[in-house]
Amino acid sequence: MDKPSLPKGTRDFGPAQMSRRLYLLDTIRSVFQRYGFQPLETPAMENLSTLTGKYGEEGDQLLFRILNSGDFLKSADPQLLAAGQSRTVAPQISEKGLRYDLTVPFARFVVMNQHEIAFPFRRYQIQPVWRADRPQKGRYREFYQCDADVVGTDSLLCEAEIVLMIREVFGKLGIRDYSIKLNHRDVLAGLAAIAGAEGKETAFCVALDKLDKTGTESVKADLQSLGLPVAELNRVFGLLEHAGDPKEKLSMLEKSFTSNGKRGLEDLRELLQLLEGTPEGLAHVDFDLTLARGLSYYTGCIFEVKVKGASVGSVSGGGRYDNLTQSFGAREKLSGVGISFGIDRLYDVLEEFSLFPAGTGASATVLLCHFDAETRAYAFRTAGILRNAGIAAEVYPDLAKIKKQFEFANRKGIGHVVVVGEQEMKTGELTLKNLATGMQETLAADAIIQRLHGK
Amino acid sequence: MDKPSLPKGTRDFGPAQMSRRLYLLDTIRSVFQRYGFQPLETPAMENLSTLTGKYGEEGDQLLFRILNSGDFLKSADPQLLAAGQSRTVAPQISEKGLRYDLTVPFARFVVMNQHEIAFPFRRYQIQPVWRADRPQKGRYREFYQCDADVVGTDSLLCEAEIVLMIREVFGKLGIRDYSIKLNHRDVLAGLAAIAGAEGKETAFCVALDKLDKTGTESVKADLQSLGLPVAELNRVFGLLEHAGDPKEKLSMLEKSFTSNGKRGLEDLRELLQLLEGTPEGLAHVDFDLTLARGLSYYTGCIFEVKVKGASVGSVSGGGRYDNLTQSFGAREKLSGVGISFGIDRLYDVLEEFSLFPAGTGASATVLLCHFDAETRAYAFRTAGILRNAGIAAEVYPDLAKIKKQFEFANRKGIGHVVVVGEQEMKTGELTLKNLATGMQETLAADAIIQRLHGK
Numbered sequence: 001m002d003k004p005s006l007p008k009g010t011r012d013f014g015p016a017q018m019s020r021r022l023y024l025l026d027t028i029r030s031v032f033q034r035y036g037f038q039p040l041e042t043p044a045m046e047n048l049s050t051l052t053g054k055y056g057e058e059g060d061q062l063l064f065r066i067l068n069s070g071d072f073l074k075s076a077d078p079q080l081l082a083a084g085q086s087r088t089v090a091p092q093i094s095e096k097g098l099r100y101d102l103t104v105p106f107a108r109f110v111v112m113n114q115h116e117i118a119f120p121f122r123r124y125q126i127q128p129v130w131r132a133d134r135p136q137k138g139r140y141r142e143f144y145q146c147d148a149d150v151v152g153t154d155s156l157l158c159e160a161e162i163v164l165m166i167r168e169v170f171g172k173l174g175i176r177d178y179s180i181k182l183n184h185r186d187v188l189a190g191l192a193a194i195a196g197a198e199g200k201e202t203a204f205c206v207a208l209d210k211l212d213k214t215g216t217e218s219v220k221a222d223l224q225s226l227g228l229p230v231a232e233l234n235r236v237f238g239l240l241e242h243a244g245d246p247k248e249k250l251s252m253l254e255k256s257f258t259s260n261g262k263r264g265l266e267d268l269r270e271l272l273q274l275l276e277g278t279p280e281g282l283a284h285v286d287f288d289l290t291l292a293r294g295l296s297y298y299t300g301c302i303f304e305v306k307v308k309g310a311s312v313g314s315v316s317g318g319g320r321y322d323n324l325t326q327s328f329g330a331r332e333k334l335s336g337v338g339i340s341f342g343i344d345r346l347y348d349v350l351e352e353f354s355l356f357p358a359g360t361g362a363s364a365t366v367l368l369c370h371f372d373a374e375t376r377a378y379a380f381r382t383a384g385i386l387r388n389a390g391i392a393a394e395v396y397p398d399l400a401k402i403k404k405q406f407e408f409a410n411r412k413g414i415g416h417v418v419v420v421g422e423q424e425m426k427t428g429e430l431t432l433k434n435l436a437t438g439m440q441e442t443l444a445a446d447a448i449i450q451r452l453h454g455k
Numbered sequence: 456m457d458k459p460s461l462p463k464g465t466r467d468f469g470p471a472q473m474s475r476r477l478y479l480l481d482t483i484r485s486v487f488q489r490y491g492f493q494p495l496e497t498p499a500m501e502n503l504s505t506l507t508g509k510y511g512e513e514g515d516q517l518l519f520r521i522l523n524s525g526d527f528l529k530s531a532d533p534q535l536l537a538a539g540q541s542r543t544v545a546p547q548i549s550e551k552g553l554r555y556d557l558t559v560p561f562a563r564f565v566v567m568n569q570h571e572i573a574f575p576f577r578r579y580q581i582q583p584v585w586r587a588d589r590p591q592k593g594r595y596r597e598f599y600q601c602d603a604d605v606v607g608t609d610s611l612l613c614e615a616e617i618v619l620m621i622r623e624v625f626g627k628l629g630i631r632d633y634s635i636k637l638n639h640r641d642v643l644a645g646l647a648a649i650a651g652a653e654g655k656e657t658a659f660c661v662a663l664d665k666l667d668k669t670g671t672e673s674v675k676a677d678l679q680s681l682g683l684p685v686a687e688l689n690r691v692f693g694l695l696e697h698a699g700d701p702k703e704k705l706s707m708l709e710k711s712f713t714s715n716g717k718r719g720l721e722d723l724r725e726l727l728q729l730l731e732g733t734p735e736g737l738a739h740v741d742f743d744l745t746l747a748r749g750l751s752y753y754t755g756c757i758f759e760v761k762v763k764g765a766s767v768g769s770v771s772g773g774g775r776y777d778n779l780t781q782s783f784g785a786r787e788k789l790s791g792v793g794i795s796f797g798i799d800r801l802y803d804v805l806e807e808f809s810l811f812p813a814g815t816g817a818s819a820t821v822l823l824c825h826f827d828a829e830t831r832a833y834a835f836r837t838a839g840i841l842r843n844a845g846i847a848a849e850v851y852p853d854l855a856k857i858k859k860q861f862e863f864a865n866r867k868g869i870g871h872v873v874v875v876g877e878q879e880m881k882t883g884e885l886t887l888k889n890l891a892t893g894m895q896e897t898l899a900a901d902a903i904i905q906r907l908h909g910k
Contacts, residue, residue, distance in 0.1 A: 004563045004783050007500050007551050012564050014571075015493030015578065022494060034842045036819035036849030038470030039477060043597050044499060044553070044583065045462050045519075064500075065522040067549050069587040073541045081536045086528045094522050096462050098499075108459045109467050116469075118866035120852055122818060123470065128499065132524040142498050155852035157835055164839065277836050328459050363577060364491035380612055381732050384619065387489045394491030397575055397610035411573035 009133070009141030016361035016413075021347060023360050024173070025126055028146055028341055031168045032124040035161055037148050040123040042105035044130075045096045052097075054104045054327055062131045064141075065094040098130035102147045103338075104327075110151065111328040119152030119334075138312075144343045151324050151336030156267060159301045159320065160274040162339045166305055166316060167280055169341070174355040177308040178315075181288035182246070184268055184301050185319075187253065188292060190261015191239065195223065196232045202296075204228075209292040211240070239289065246272055246287035267301060297321055303339065310352060312345040362413040364394040365452055366432075369405040370420045379420040382430065382445060389449040409435060418448065464588070464596030471816035471868075476802060478815050479628070480581055483601055483796055486623045487579040490616055492603045495578045497560035499585075500551045507552075509559045509782055517586045519596075520549040553585035557602045558793075559782075565606065566783040574607030574789075593767075599798045606779050606791030611722060614756045614775065615729040617794045621760055621771060622735055624796070629810040632763040633770075636743040637701070639723055639756050640774075642708065643747060645716015650683050650691045657751075659683075664747035666695070694744065701727055701742035722756060752776055758794065765807060767800040817868040819849040820907055821887075824860040825875045834875045837885065837900060844904040864890060873903065 006012065013021060029039075045066060052060050068075070072093045080089050099105050102125045110117065126146045135141055148165070150158045166180055188205050197204040207222040216237065223233055235256075242252050250272070254265055268287065275282055293302045300320030307315055318339035325334050350356050359365070366386065368379035379395050386393040394414065396405045402419070409417050419431040432448050433440045443451065461467065468476060484494075500521060507515050523530070527548040535544050554560050557580045565572065581601045590596055603620070605613045621635055643660050652659040662677040671692065678688055697707050705727070709720055723742065730737055748757045755775030762770055773794035780789050805811050814820070821841065823834035834850050841848040849869065851860045857874070864872050874886040887903050888895045898906065 004505050004566055005502060006498065006567075007502055010498035010500055012498070012567075013494075013496040014564070014568065015495060018494035018496055021496075034845070034847050036847055038818045039468075039473035040470060041468040041473055041476075043461065043465035043467070044585070045465055045597065047460060047462055050459050061524075064524075066553075067520040067522050067545065069516075069519075071539070071541045073536065073539045073544060078537065081528065082533065084526070084528045086526045089528060090522065098521075109469075111459055112461075112467075113469065118863055122849070130499070142500065150852065153852045157831065157850060157852045160835065161850075168842075274832060274835060277832060278839055363493045376612065377729060377732060380615065380729060384733055387623075390489070392489050392491055394577070395612060395616075397605065397608045397612045408573055 007141070009135030009139075011140060011142070015363065019361040020350070020356050021343070023356065024343065024347060024350065025144075025146065027172050028169050029124070029126065031165050031172070032148050034168075035122070035148075035165055037122040037124040037150075040106065040109060040125045041127060042099065042102075042109060042125070044098055044128075046099050046105060046108070048091065048095055048097045050108050051100060051104060055100055059100060062133055063100055064098040064130045064132055065090055066096040066098070067094055099127075100131060101129050102127060102145045103149075103324075106147070106149065107324045107328060110334065111325045111330050114325075114330070114332075117152075120150050120155075120158075121152055122148070122150045124148040138344070138348075140344070146341040146343050147338055148340075149324075149336050149338035151334050154300075154320075154335040156270045156301075157274065158337045159267075159271050160278075162303065162318065162337065163271075163275055163285060164278065165339065166303075167284060170284075170305075173346070173350060175307055175349065175353070178284060179286045179306055179308065180284050181286050181291045181304045181306065182268070182271075182301065183288055183291040184264035185299050186264030187261050187268070187289065188264075190253070190257045190264060191236055191289065193258075193260035194232060194239070194256065195228050195236045197223075197226065197228055200226055200228075205292040208240075208290045211290040216241075246282060246285055249287045249289070264300075271301065293317060293319060301337070307349050310349045312348050314342070315345045315349060316341045359413075359415065362415065364392040364412075364414050366391060366393050366416040366418055366448075367405065367409040367412075367414045368393060368395045368418045368420060369402055369409075370396070370399075371402065371422070372399065375420045375422065375425060378425050379418070382418065382420065385445050386449060386452070389453075391449065391452050406435070416452065462596070464590030464594075466595060466597070470818065474816040475805070475811050476798070478811065479798065479802060479805065480599075480601065482627050483624050484579070484581065486620050486627070487603050489623075490577070490603075490620055492577040492579040492605075495561065495564060495580045496582060497554065497557075497564055497580070499553055499583075501554050501560060501563070503546065503550055503552045505563050506555060506559060510555055514555060517588055518555055519553040519585045519587055520545055521551040521553070522549055554582075555586060556584050557582060557600045558604075558779075561602070561604065562779045562783060565789065566780050566785050569780075569785070569787075572607075575605050575610075575613075576607055577603070577605045579603040593799070593803075595799070601796040601798050602793055603795075604779075604791050604793035606789050609755075609775075609790040611725045611756075612729065613792045614722075614726050615733075617758065617773065617792065618726075618730055618740060619733065620794065621758075622739060625739075625760075628801070628805060630762055630804065630808070633739060634741045634761055634763065635739050636741050636746045636759045636761065637723070637726075637756065638743055638746040639719035640754050641719030642716050642723070642744065643719075645708070645712045645719060646691055646694065646744065648713075648715035649687060649694075649711065650678065651687045652678075652681065652683055655681055655683075660747040663695075663745045666745040671696075701737060701740055704742045704744070719755075726756065748772060748774060756792070762804050765804045767803050769797070770800045770804060771796045814868075814870065817870065819847040819867075819869050821846060821848050821871040821873055821903075822860065822864040822867075822869045823848060823850045823873045823875060824857055824864075825851065825854075826857065826877070827854060830875045830877065830880060833880050834873070837873065837875065840900050841904060841907070844908075846904060846907050861890070871907065 076089055076092045128142050128144050130142050192201045192204045203226055207219055211219050298319035299322040302319035304314045305316035320337040323333045324336050368383050370376040370379045383393040383395045417433050424430045429442045431442050531544055531547045583597050583599050585597050647656045647659045658681055662674050666674050753774035754777040757774035759769045760771035775792040778788045779791050823838050825831040825834045838848040838850045872888050879885045884897045886897050
């Protein structure tokens with residue numbers, strides 16, 4: 001029999017990794033909930049009519065398709081089959097696909113339930129998505145997305161809350177040195193206007209977006225090759241190079257923009273004002289004129305979060321969009337704003353900076369060890385007392401040498417053992433051993449509970 | 456454009472339902488963790504070589520297959536395609552499938568990681584599975600399974616812990632009236648031996664399993680049609696009809712069994728002894744001689760949980776198996792025991808008996824309402840204070856009539872509103888209104904926090 005294996009680009013999350021992932025996801029989830037976001041889950045399979053045409057030609061090719069059940073060839077055109085026309089045959093033999101992101105299923109949900117939903121609607125969604133991408137380091141075919149969106153309002157309060165949520169998540173995770181880059185689609189349009197790039201806004205922004213990777217000279221060359229005049233470009237670069245805090249940059253642009261970009265600056269000013277009223281003020285907020293993020297989708301403020309000194313790129317991003325449900329033909333326009341946390345990258349950051357709390361990943365806090373069936377039964381009852389007090393306790397289930405039981409605790413990262421022997425059964429005082437320090441105490445169950453609760 | 460729809464047999468879980476599901480899953484998860492079970496997640500997609508042949512012919516037909524990416528027809532046999540041989544073509548154009556249960560992926564994980572795992576290995580896994588079943592009431596094509604297993608030990612301590620976990624989960628969920636039916640594969644073999652059903656054990660158990668549905672006469676008729684002698688059948692029914700607590704039933708069987716079934720009775724006696732040492736003793740435990748549960752898989756104790764008066768069938772089940780990894784050709788035998796909670800059915804039970812805690816499903820505890828941009832900004836800052844104190848708070852994001860804001864809170868099931876007006880901003884005392892009772896108080900933020908924490 002062949003050794004079993006995993007499909008390429010997919011992963012198992014074993015106990016240690018899963019405990020850490022749950023810590024990360026629970027942290028984010030608790031913040032979302034405190035801001036009134038409600039959970040949503042949609043099925044892994046969607047009709048292909050829901051998915052296709054939403055991610056561009058390239059995205060459509062990356063959808064995982066589910067083969068129809070039963071006699072699927074019945075509905076396929078024999079001539080196309082004979083001609084090996086895989087791409088044309090695919091829709092004839094598959095009606096469903098795996099979701100590619102969480103946004104399209106969310107939009108589908110909103111359209112299907114628009115009459116029951118109380119808008120503005122705040123939802124979060126933490127689920128895997130699937131893409132038939134070529135697997136490579138850090139890119140998987142199955143990975144989690146973790147999104148929060150408010151739809152049905154264009155209030156900038158929502159943008160402000162997103163900044164607060166990012167700061168709260170990062171604070172709870174212990175990430176101290178990071179920057180929330182902020183920009184606005186309309187500000188980019190204003191810069192494009194100054195550069196004389198009307199009609200070429202997308203190419204202009206794509207070039208700009210590379211500034212921190214390739215540097216000024218390379219970006220300038222790219223922009224000149226678009227046919228943009230040097231004098232205007234220099235004016236734009238003058239603005240880009242202007243250092244300063246977000247409000248200084250705002251004031252500078254307010255003097256430079258005539259009509260294009262004014263609305264974006266007003267939005268940003270209102271957003272900054274809201275943030276200034278909070279205890280953390282503008283901490284971590286960085287107005288970054290070169291931030292672009294997939295322009296086709298966003299229409300207002302855009303965000304991206306980078307952790308300083310980390311080897312991964314941005315760990316979170318989002319922005320405002322004009323019309324979530326447009327692609328499903330909904331009549332009413334639904335403006336919304338969303339944030340997405342990159343779970344795999346955040347995981348890597350926490351690992352890189354050793355920020356996972358100690359003990360995350362252990363199976364239990366304490367292992368109860370014993371010498372024979374009688375002491376094991378006593379250990380079993382004692383475990384019940386510890387668990388009642390909220391302590392994760394495991395009893396070594398087999399009769400085995402005490403050394404083997406200790407080794408088991410060590411291998412699983414269980415920090416403490418309680419040893420139950422004949423003597424201990426008589427007195428009711430048990431031996432608690434800290435495996436890291438080797439320290440050993442003889443205590444009653446109550447006192448052991450206190451110790452394990454860190455008192 | 457067509458109205459979007461869901462694939463048949465699949466569901467969205469909207470906010471109210473999701474909050475309740477999360478409450479249910481978190482409750483179970485916290486119990487698993489307190490017993491030292493560690494989380495595992497495996498990918499939705501598995502190689503078909505992992506999945507096929509594990510669930511019988513019928514199961515193989517219910518697997519959802521993923522169409523290979525790219526030019527999938529290239530690898531298909533043109534003659535089979537032309538002949539419309541869907542079943543033979545399927546493996547040529549699909550290499551992967553969606554997981555059908557959590558047990559096979561778990562076994563695959565154990566085989567692939569056997570040298571890293573510290574046995575006995577306790578894992579839990581809460582993930583969706585997919586089956587191309589005909590959808591009907593209560594049967595879905597995508598549904599969650601929620602399993603906990605210990606493998607690498609045959610200690611009956613694990614069975615005892617499973618009973619404790621079931622009682623703890625049900626206690627936390629507020630389900631009071633339920634029964635944990637207990638039986639043993641070997642006890643069934645003992646009964647079959649008395650009935651003269653050697654070689655027909657499976658048919659014997661299948662018939663027995665129907666006793667509480669179809670009644671004694673019908674089951675007797677079924678068994679007679681297997682060619683079992685009437686006198687022996689009457690002896691078996693005499694045993695089945697014996698009322699009494701688990702220990703009385705054990706004693707009775709110990710007198711009746713000669714060799715077959717003795718081992719099963721010993722196991723059950725040890726298990727009951729372990730349970731008698733716990734505070735709840737044998738509460739909820741019912742030794743049910745007719746319980747059979749898919750015999751092909753289980754080899755030792757078997758469990759099933761029924762909630763009395765509920766309109767659904769069993770809500771949980773499990774048992775001991777001899778060799779988890781056999782189907783992957785692993786040499787070492789791995790005995791294990793597992794329990795599975797039926798999430799959809801437990802959800803229905805909690806709904807049926809109104810056991811979901813009040814407030815589960817609301818987006819936030821309190822909605823902050825306002826009259827204009829200035830009071831809204833003040834509400835935004837106040838929300839920060841409430842959230843810091845652990846209260847889920849939402850600010851109505853748009854400028855709107857206060858009536859509309861109250862209606863929004865009502866529609867979303869938010870129990871309280873705080874109103875911020877000009878007067879409130881001056882004094883710092885805010886109006887807190889309980890929307891259910893209509894009671895209204897004017898309080899400082901600190902006092903509001905106390906109230907919302909239920910003090």
